[in-house]
Amino acid sequence: MEGLSHKAESPPRGQEAAVTAVEARGVTKVFGGGNDAVIALDAVSIAIRENEFFTLLGPSGCGKTTLLRLIAGFDHPTGGNIVLYGEDISPLPPYKRPVNTVFQNYALFPHMTVAENIGFGLSMLGRPKAEIDDTVDAMLRLVRMEELKNRRTSQISGGQQQRVALARALAPRPKVLLLDEPLSALDFKLRKEMQIELKRLQHETGITFIFVTHDQEEALTMSDRLAVMSQGRILQVGSPREIYDHPADHFVADFIGETNFIDAEIQQVEADAVTIRLPSEKTVRTPLPEDFQPRKQVSLAVRPEHADLTRQPAEGQLSGTLENVVYFGTGTNYFVRLPDGSEFVVRVANRGEGNGDYRVGDELGIAFSANAIQLLRD
Amino acid sequence: MIDGQVRKGFSVKHLPGMTAMALLCFLLLYAPLFTLVVYSFNAGESIALWEGFSLRWYGAAWENEAVQEATVRSLIVASFASAISTVVATMAALGTTRTGRYRGRTTIYMMINQPLMVPEIVTAVALLIFFAMIKVATGYQGLAYLIAAHSAFCVPFAYLPIRARLEGMSLTLEQAAADLYASPWQTFRKVTLPLMMPGIVAGAMLAFVISLDDVVITEFVKSAGQDTLPTYMLGQLRRGISPEVNAISTALLAVTVVILTAFFVLNRKRH
Amino acid sequence: MRNGVLGNRQPSGLEIEARRQTVRNYLLLCTPALLLLLLAASGPLLIVVVYSFLEPGEYSGVVWRFSGEAWFNVLFSRDIFDDTVSLADAHLTILWRSVRLSLLTTLLAFLLGFPTAYFIATRPASQRPMWLFLITIPFWTNLLIRTFAIMEVIRNEGILNTLLQALGLIDSPIQILYTDTAVTIGMVYVYLPLMVLPLYAAMERLDFRLVEAGYDLYASRWQVLRKVIIPLVKPGIVAGTILVFVPSLGAYVTPRVLGGGKNMMLGNLIELQFGQGRNWPLGAALSMTLLVIVAIALAYYVRSASKSDAND
Numbered sequence: 001m002e003g004l005s006h007k008a009e010s011p012p013r014g015q016e017a018a019v020t021a022v023e024a025r026g027v028t029k030v031f032g033g034g035n036d037a038v039i040a041l042d043a044v045s046i047a048i049r050e051n052e053f054f055t056l057l058g059p060s061g062c063g064k065t066t067l068l069r070l071i072a073g074f075d076h077p078t079g080g081n082i083v084l085y086g087e088d089i090s091p092l093p094p095y096k097r098p099v100n101t102v103f104q105n106y107a108l109f110p111h112m113t114v115a116e117n118i119g120f121g122l123s124m125l126g127r128p129k130a131e132i133d134d135t136v137d138a139m140l141r142l143v144r145m146e147e148l149k150n151r152r153t154s155q156i157s158g159g160q161q162q163r164v165a166l167a168r169a170l171a172p173r174p175k176v177l178l179l180d181e182p183l184s185a186l187d188f189k190l191r192k193e194m195q196i197e198l199k200r201l202q203h204e205t206g207i208t209f210i211f212v213t214h215d216q217e218e219a220l221t222m223s224d225r226l227a228v229m230s231q232g233r234i235l236q237v238g239s240p241r242e243i244y245d246h247p248a249d250h251f252v253a254d255f256i257g258e259t260n261f262i263d264a265e266i267q268q269v270e271a272d273a274v275t276i277r278l279p280s281e282k283t284v285r286t287p288l289p290e291d292f293q294p295r296k297q298v299s300l301a302v303r304p305e306h307a308d309l310t311r312q313p314a315e316g317q318l319s320g321t322l323e324n325v326v327y328f329g330t331g332t333n334y335f336v337r338l339p340d341g342s343e344f345v346v347r348v349a350n351r352g353e354g355n356g357d358y359r360v361g362d363e364l365g366i367a368f369s370a371n372a373i374q375l376l377r378d
Numbered sequence: 379m380i381d382g383q384v385r386k387g388f389s390v391k392h393l394p395g396m397t398a399m400a401l402l403c404f405l406l407l408y409a410p411l412f413t414l415v416v417y418s419f420n421a422g423e424s425i426a427l428w429e430g431f432s433l434r435w436y437g438a439a440w441e442n443e444a445v446q447e448a449t450v451r452s453l454i455v456a457s458f459a460s461a462i463s464t465v466v467a468t469m470a471a472l473g474t475t476r477t478g479r480y481r482g483r484t485t486i487y488m489m490i491n492q493p494l495m496v497p498e499i500v501t502a503v504a505l506l507i508f509f510a511m512i513k514v515a516t517g518y519q520g521l522a523y524l525i526a527a528h529s530a531f532c533v534p535f536a537y538l539p540i541r542a543r544l545e546g547m548s549l550t551l552e553q554a555a556a557d558l559y560a561s562p563w564q565t566f567r568k569v570t571l572p573l574m575m576p577g578i579v580a581g582a583m584l585a586f587v588i589s590l591d592d593v594v595i596t597e598f599v600k601s602a603g604q605d606t607l608p609t610y611m612l613g614q615l616r617r618g619i620s621p622e623v624n625a626i627s628t629a630l631l632a633v634t635v636v637i638l639t640a641f642f643v644l645n646r647k648r649h
Numbered sequence: 650m651r652n653g654v655l656g657n658r659q660p661s662g663l664e665i666e667a668r669r670q671t672v673r674n675y676l677l678l679c680t681p682a683l684l685l686l687l688l689a690a691s692g693p694l695l696i697v698v699v700y701s702f703l704e705p706g707e708y709s710g711v712v713w714r715f716s717g718e719a720w721f722n723v724l725f726s727r728d729i730f731d732d733t734v735s736l737a738d739a740h741l742t743i744l745w746r747s748v749r750l751s752l753l754t755t756l757l758a759f760l761l762g763f764p765t766a767y768f769i770a771t772r773p774a775s776q777r778p779m780w781l782f783l784i785t786i787p788f789w790t791n792l793l794i795r796t797f798a799i800m801e802v803i804r805n806e807g808i809l810n811t812l813l814q815a816l817g818l819i820d821s822p823i824q825i826l827y828t829d830t831a832v833t834i835g836m837v838y839v840y841l842p843l844m845v846l847p848l849y850a851a852m853e854r855l856d857f858r859l860v861e862a863g864y865d866l867y868a869s870r871w872q873v874l875r876k877v878i879i880p881l882v883k884p885g886i887v888a889g890t891i892l893v894f895v896p897s898l899g900a901y902v903t904p905r906v907l908g909g910g911k912n913m914m915l916g917n918l919i920e921l922q923f924g925q926g927r928n929w930p931l932g933a934a935l936s937m938t939l940l941v942i943v944a945i946a947l948a949y950y951v952r953s954a955s956k957s958d959a960n961d
Contacts, residue, residue: 076664396767499916507693508692591793630791630794
């Protein structure tokens with residue numbers, strides 16, 4: 001319970017002061033009009049730092065791609081501004097923004113070779129031929145595609161097209177690289193490979209990456225920081241660890257990983273912490289989340305792997321009947337029915353010590369530390 | 379019998395008589411054309427009696443000054459009409475596909491396809507009246523009337539394949555170009571135009587064939603002495619069908635088949 | 650945070666400007682085509698309407714005086730001596746022939762075209778383009794040439810009569826050329842591809858698993874055709890019917906060549922008014938009559954097409 005502070009998880013001060021590469025200031029985007037109007041982005045504000053791998057994560061229709069397209073310049077905001085290194089770029093057309101995009105389906109020019117595709121941006125910028133050739137070769141080396149230089153883009157595989165798309169977008173050395181679900185068309189194994197490849201490229205080029213995905217695992221493994229979006233709003237911004245361990249609200253907790261939700265009551269609110277009474281009558285003290293509106297009934301989130309099972313329910317511990325056991329190799333999920341009818345999942349990692357010999361029907365206690373409890377904003 | 383059926387199995391797609399009717403239909407479509415072609419090589423004057431193979435009627439047609447003039451005129455009109463209609467149809471196709479819906483787009487579709495919906499004879503009459511007014515007012519009697527009329531009714535034929543091509547082309551390619559610093563004009567030159575080229579070529583070829591084939595509108599619009607090949611042939615008919623007309627028809631048929639085969643091959647390569 | 654700027658849903662200046670610019674550009678791109686069509690296709694149609702309400706000039710052209718006479722003359726004639734009004738028999742005969750022959754043409758084209766389209770649609774996918782190509786060659790061949798070709802076949806000395814005589818079925822040639830039959834045969838021949846192509850387009854999309862389901866549920870071949878296939882390809886049937894009926898109604902070349910001047914159809918009657926008849930207003934009124942009939946047919950097509958869309 002002590003030292004339970006989110007601040008410990010935050011990046012050190014120095015990084016906080018890093019230069020902001022892209023900033024959305026109160027960006028709203030409405031499609032259509034009248035009764036058919038759809039609010040794709042609702043007053044979104046966000047600052048993305050230089051050189052970071054930043055992910056916009058959310059289900060389809062949450063507005064993440066819209067935000068990316070606004071940064072690229074394919075759409076214009078209904079309200080607010082897009083700012084690149086302090087300059088408002090909202091009025092600029094895409095071809096005047098030093099920002100490049102890797103499209104979801106790559107959008108490689110089918111009538112050009114691999115090399116012509118990669119050199120396209122530089123040639124549009126009017127760079128000398130020698131420079132273009134050198135850069136194209138360097139890019140081909142960077143994405144390890146040297147031998148396919150003169151192929152047509154229709155003659156190469158999906159994974160190779162992906163690399164060409166990356167090289168093409170990186171060749172003009174954009175200030176920011178936008179990636180619109182670039183891995184979604186690849187199969188599982190290739191996707192894993194490309195995830196590593198992308199991290200390597202970002203590291204080697206030092207370019208700010210803004211990556212859009214609906215795949216939470218991808219977002220957690222790749223990002224320096226990520227923003228979780230839903231219905232045109234940004235719900236939480238933070239490092240993968242912050243987001244996973246301390247989800248701000250119900251949606252984030254539910255969308256990322258698996259979560260047990262517990263209804264609880266607030267007993268006492270202090271300056272930066274609250275005391276909560278669990279259904280098992282036990283009270284715990286937990287830090288006050290941002291934007292928390294003090295009220296009596298609240299929801300708590302506890303990750304299944306943060307809980308453990310005990311034979312004898314201790315005083316003030318949650319307890320229930322074991323209903324189902326699902327073994328999945330690296331661990332086992334235990335589904336426990338609580339007295340109030342809700343279900344609580346406990347995940348026990350496989351440590352090679354055999355299972356705890358729990359049987360369906362057993363009355364078990366559920367143990368978790370106060371650190372594992374996350375008070376949700378809503 | 380039963381044995382046979384069992385061995386053949388049950389074909390879901392089989393309906394009795396369909397294949398026979400279809401083959402009959404193909405026979406009916408090609409037999410007259412075949413007859414026409416064969417008789418164009420007949421040595422004799424008669425078009426009933428086969429008197430041996432000869433190219434004499436092709437020679438006669440080739441040397442006939444009226445045929446020469448009509449052929450040149452047909453080619454001039456068809457070239458201008460296909461060029462003009464392809465250019466305006468390409469622009470219109472860009473204007474109706476490379477964007478979201480806007481008010482008036484359906485009206486534009488309807489106007490472009492209008493020549494397909496109005497009977498040719500009605501358009502012919504309308505142009506006869508309209509151009510007669512201009513001819514009286516300006517005194518100009520030249521080929522421009524024919525070229526204008528042909529260009530107009532060729533527009534939908536040029537437009538449809540170009541539009542089909544553009545609709546199959548994802549907008550993201552143009553966005554990718556814009557993203558890579560290509561100005562709108564560069565995007566058009568380097569990406570849109572090369573990609574829509576097969577559609578443009580197809581449209582131009584169709585427009586050319588359509589213009590070359592036209593009888594009705596040409597017949598009404600042409601000034602005196604402005605016969606194209608088809609109206610010349612129609613005029614010859616008053617003196618009864620001649621093997622020379624057969625020869626001209628066969629030559630025109632050959633041109634059509636060559637252009638269509640090229641179109642067919644081009645289309646296949648694309649898929 | 651959530652309730653903050655929600656009020657700001659008016660499109661921004663940037664959005665309005667961008668949209669205005671694209672719409673302006675795209676309208677600009679369409680302008681040359683529209684101008685050309687307005688000048689040499691749609692616009693002159695309005696002049697035809699005007700002309701149909703004028704008086705005929707002495708030799709040709711019109712006198713600029715309002716008159717309903719041309720429209721009256723479409724269906725009625727006035728006796729030159731005693732002004733008694735009677736139905737214009739000649740016009741009615743021609744009108745009736747146009748409608749009758751067009752309907753017959755459409756029916757025959759359907760009877761030939763349906764099996765052909767079905768045949769092509771049931772070929773293996775790799776063969777279909779070839780068969781379709783065989784349909785498109787006659788389609789793109791000059792209509793005049795195709796009419797000549799039919800003329801060759803049905804002439805008194807043509808292969809049809811020669812063949813029938815050789816087989817001993819007839820003693821002397823039967824006169825087909827310059828009859829209604831000749832016109833009908835000719836129109837079926839020249840418009841048949843227009844029936845096959847839309848029928849094929851509909852059949853190609855036909856899901857043969859539905860036909861299978863029909864057989865599975867005890868339908869005979871005939872019942873499957875009647876109850877499954879025909880209802881499913883109905884949009885193609887309607888399109889083919891319209892595509893054959895409309896040009897048949899306005900046919901000019903085929904009746905002129907094969908009908909030999911006396912078996913006129915509406916198109917020839919119109920032409921006559923601008924040639925020997927020297928009655929431009931009547932020609933204009935007849936053109937508008939034709940256009941109205943075609944418009945009704947097209948409206949029917951659009952309605953049934955949108956109805957089948959709604960059923961999907």
